[in-house]
Structure formats: structure tokens, C-alpha cells
Amino acid sequence: MNLKNRNLISISDYSKEEYMHILKLAAEFERQPVQNIAEGKVVATLFFEPSTRTRLSFESAACRMGAKVIGFSDASNSSTAKGESLADTIRTVSCYADIIVMRHPLEGAARVASEVATVPVINAGDGANQHPTQCMLDLYSILTTQGTLDNLDIALVGDLKYGRTVHSLVEAMCNFNTTFHLISPESLKLPSIVKMHIKKHNLKYYQYSEIPEAINKVDILYVTRVQRERFLDIQDYEKVKNSYVLDRSMLTNVKSNMKILHPLPRVNEIATNVDSTEQAYYFQQAQNGVYVRQALIAAILGLK
Amino acid sequence: MGKKELVVSAIKNGTVIDHIPADKLFQVVRTLGLTDCNTQVLMANNLDSTKLGKKGIIKCQDVYLSQNEINKLALVAPSATLITIHEYEITEKINIGIPSHIEGTVKCYNPKCITNVENVIPKFDVIDKDDLKLQCCYCQKVTKKDTLTFL
Numbered sequence: 001m002n003l004k005n006r007n008l009i010s011i012s013d014y015s016k017e018e019y020m021h022i023l024k025l026a027a028e029f030e031r032q033p034v035q036n037i038a039e040g041k042v043v044a045t046l047f048f049e050p051s052t053r054t055r056l057s058f059e060s061a062a063c064r065m066g067a068k069v070i071g072f073s074d075a076s077n078s079s080t081a082k083g084e085s086l087a088d089t090i091r092t093v094s095c096y097a098d099i100i101v102m103r104h105p106l107e108g109a110a111r112v113a114s115e116v117a118t119v120p121v122i123n124a125g126d127g128a129n130q131h132p133t134q135c136m137l138d139l140y141s142i143l144t145t146q147g148t149l150d151n152l153d154i155a156l157v158g159d160l161k162y163g164r165t166v167h168s169l170v171e172a173m174c175n176f177n178t179t180f181h182l183i184s185p186e187s188l189k190l191p192s193i194v195k196m197h198i199k200k201h202n203l204k205y206y207q208y209s210e211i212p213e214a215i216n217k218v219d220i221l222y223v224t225r226v227q228r229e230r231f232l233d234i235q236d237y238e239k240v241k242n243s244y245v246l247d248r249s250m251l252t253n254v255k256s257n258m259k260i261l262h263p264l265p266r267v268n269e270i271a272t273n274v275d276s277t278e279q280a281y282y283f284q285q286a287q288n289g290v291y292v293r294q295a296l297i298a299a300i301l302g303l304k
Numbered sequence: 305m306g307k308k309e310l311v312v313s314a315i316k317n318g319t320v321i322d323h324i325p326a327d328k329l330f331q332v333v334r335t336l337g338l339t340d341c342n343t344q345v346l347m348a349n350n351l352d353s354t355k356l357g358k359k360g361i362i363k364c365q366d367v368y369l370s371q372n373e374i375n376k377l378a379l380v381a382p383s384a385t386l387i388t389i390h391e392y393e394i395t396e397k398i399n400i401g402i403p404s405h406i407e408g409t410v411k412c413y414n415p416k417c418i419t420n421v422e423n424v425i426p427k428f429d430v431i432d433k434d435d436l437k438l439q440c441c442y443c444q445k446v447t448k449k450d451t452l453t454f455l
């Protein structure tokens with residue numbers, strides 16, 4: 001499997017075999033995180049929009065392999081603030097770095113960058129569009145906790161309408177004979193275009209309005225935040241907000257292998273009394289992000 | 305064709321757009337900017353057509369459509385036939401249809417799309433030709449008939 005010089009803009013840019021290869025490499029990095037294989041390489045992290053967690057995760061991944069990191073964490077102190085076009089910024093940085101990791105508030109920005117860059121580009125989020133490395137670390141977390149990606153029951157909780165991580169995860173998990181349990185308020189249901197994707201793969205999905213209706217059937221509970229801003233009517237929000245808060249008391253009869261994932265940051269949708277349960281996996285999930293990003297950078301730079 | 309064609313007199317050199325649905329004739333005129341055309345433009349509408357019921361036809365002296373204009377025409381009136389005339393003879397005739405990929409013709413309806421902010425030529429894959437749906441190659445949002453704007 002050779003992923004050298006490949007861009008990663010959308011999860012669908014990689015075949016199932018290709019992202020399985022990345023997950024396998026990530027497992028190697030989990031066993032041995034410090035590997036000095038990228039010495040002399042330069043990784044550019046261009047964050048046109050701040051996202052401290054994602055940026056630090058990539059930078060940690062680069063540092064653990066001995067690469068040097070250049071870049072910016074906020075467009076206000078970059079040349080973009082002086083009116084330089086995205087294309088020109090990317091062309092210039094291509095001369096300084098071996099790989100570009102970028103986050104941008106506009107949708108499609110990473111695709112534009114990949115068309116002008118002379119080095120490979122990894123999309124670390126383009127507005128509400130794609131965040132493929134989040135999806136890969138979700139897959140890795142599912143694989144690590146369940147030992148397989150095949151034939152699982154996965155519950156997705158919260159904002160299934162706007163959550164891009166949910167959409168990418170559904171798309172990717174459709175390759176593994178998954179049964180989906182969709183738990184959301186009426187107004188934040190999974191969009192029909194994503195449901196079509198499930199149907200196209202001849203897979204089953206069930207819809208619920210409350211967590212306890214599905215929690216005891218599933219292997220993975222993937223929780224996302226229900227944001228007040230997504231409701232047109234504040235009363236609608238008040239009515240449902242407590243239905244999408246996971247509490248320890250709901251975990252009494254769950255399957256023994258069940259794990260709770262969350263893309264973070266969490267606000268109040270998982271009560272802190274869940275953190276110490278054996279189902280809570282969201283902090284390890286964040287840790288897994290570093291291994292997956294090490295695997296991606298190493299594969300794309302042709303070091304693995 | 306033959307005699308029916310002569311409802312509108314022939315042109316010497318230029319372009320004939322035939323088989324335009326009658327209700328799309330004026331949209332075609334506007335879309336192709338023929339309102340500003342200085343050469344002879346002959347038009348007829350609500351002509352009998354076996355294919356369309358009622359059709360419109362446009363003949364423009366010394367006008368030849370660019371690929372971009374053909375793309376626009378394809379999106380407005382996919383049933384149209386494009387005929388090139390040289391010395392009163394037909395030199396080329398194409399049934400245009402909707403292409404499967406479109407570049408630089410249509411604006412992405414998503415205000416947060418990079419193509420609406422930076423100087424980037426929009427590109428779309430046509431994912432539904434019958435009920436026109438264009439998926440942006442950058443932001444992946446779908447522009448439909450009711451949100452279609454030409455560049």
C-alpha cells in the first residue's frame with residue numbers, strides 16, 4: 001500500500017483498504033509512539049481558524065516522529081490578513097514544507113489548496129464540510145475497543161443533522177455491515193441524503209427520541225452536542241435538552257463491551273459522573289488522534 | 305425540417321438554436337446575452353413541434369457560442385439543437401443535452417463555499433440530469449434548479 005504524496009481532503013478520497021492500512025499503522029504507533037523517522041521533515045500547520053486541540057494533536061504527532069513544525073494558529077497574524085489569496089499562501093508554504101495540514105472556515109478551502117500545492121495536503125477541517133482525520137480516529141477507537149469494525153451496532157446521539165463528524169462516520173461505517181441507531185430530537189434528525197447512503201448499502205437503521213430506548217442494544221454510543229443555536233424556537237430546545245444528556249444511571253444494563261465516544265469538546269451532554277465508568281472512552285479517543293495523525297503523516301511522507 | 309424552417313428567414317452565417325421549449329425562449333435570450341447583440345437576430349415562438357408541442361427558435365447572424373455559453377444553454381434548455389450555418393448551409397448540428405461536469409458556468413449557492421470568496425472557478429458534477437442537481441466539487445453542497453445562478 002503506497003499513500004506517498006496523497007492528499008486527504010475528504011474521507012471518501014481513501015478506499016476502505018487505504019484507511020484500514022492507516023488504522024494498522026496507527027496501532028504500530030500506539031505500541032511505539034516515539035519513532036524518529038521524520039527527522040529533517042517540515043510539517044506546516046496552517047490554521048486559518050483557531051482549533052487548539054486539533055492543531056496540538058497534529059503537532060504532537062509530527063514532533064514524536066522528529067519532524068519540525070512551522071505555521072500559524074490564527075489567520076489574523078498571517079499574510080491572509082494582508083489580503084493574500086489562499087492559493088498564493090499555499091503555493092508559498094509549499095516551498096517551505098514537506099506536507100501541509102490546514103484548517104479553514106470556508107467549505108472547500110482544503111480542496112482548493114490541494115489543487116495548487118506542490119506538496120500533499122491534509123484537511124484538518126473546512127467549515128461545516130469535512131474533517132477526515134476526526135473520522136479516522138473515530139474508526140480507530142471503534143476498532144481498538146471492539147477488536148473489529150464488522151457487524152457492530154452503533155448509536156449516534158444528539159445533533160445528527162448538522163454534525164459533520166456523524167455524517168462522515170456513517171459514510172465510513174457503511175462499509176462494515178453496521179446497524180445504526182439514531183437518537184435525536186425531531187428537528188435534528190439525520191439528513192435524508194445520509195440515510196440514502198445507508199439504504200444504498202442495504203443496511204438497517206432505527207430512529208429513537210431518547211437514549212434509554214437504544215442504549216442496551218449497542219456496542220458504541222457516539223455522543224454529540226445538541227446546541228441551542230440550532231433551534232429556531234427556544235421552547236423546542238428547552239423541551240428536549242435534558243433528553244440528550246448521558247448520565248451514569250443509564251449505564252446499568254449496557255453490553256459489557258459498550259464504549260462511549262465523543263468528538264470533544266464536551267459541554268454538558270455527558271455528565272461528569274460518567275467519566276470514571278469503564279464505558280467512558282472519549283479521552284482515550286483524543287489520545288488515539290495522535291497515533292492516527294502520526295500514521296497519516298508517515299504514510300503520506302512515504303516513511304512507512 | 306424543410307419548409308417549416310422558413311417561418312423565420314434563413315441566415316447566411318451564424319448560429320441557429322432550435323427546439324427550445326416555448327416557455328424557455330426568453331430565458332435563453334437573456335442567458336446568452338442576445339439582448340445586447342448588434343447583428344441580425346431572428347426569433348419565433350410557439351411554433352408547432354412534434355417533439356415539444358410548442359417550440360421556439362432563434363437565428364443569430366455572425367454569432368457563435370463559446371463552450372461556456374453552450375453549457376448555459378444546456379442547463380436552461382437541454383432539449384435544444386445547436387446548428388452552425390456557413391453560406392446558408394448547415395455545417396454542424398448538435399443535440400446539446402446536459403453535460404455530466406460543469407466548470408465556470410454556475411455559481412455555488414452556498415455562501416460559505418470557497419468559490420464565492422476566493423478567485424476560484426466553480427466546478428460541479430451533475431448528479432441528477434432530470435431534476436437538475438449540481439454537486440459542488442469543493443464544498444460538496446448541491447445547487448438545484450431554484451438556486452441556480454449563472455456567473
Ligand SMILES: [Zn+2]
Pocket residue numbers: 108412413414417418419440441442443444445
Ligand atoms: Zn460550493
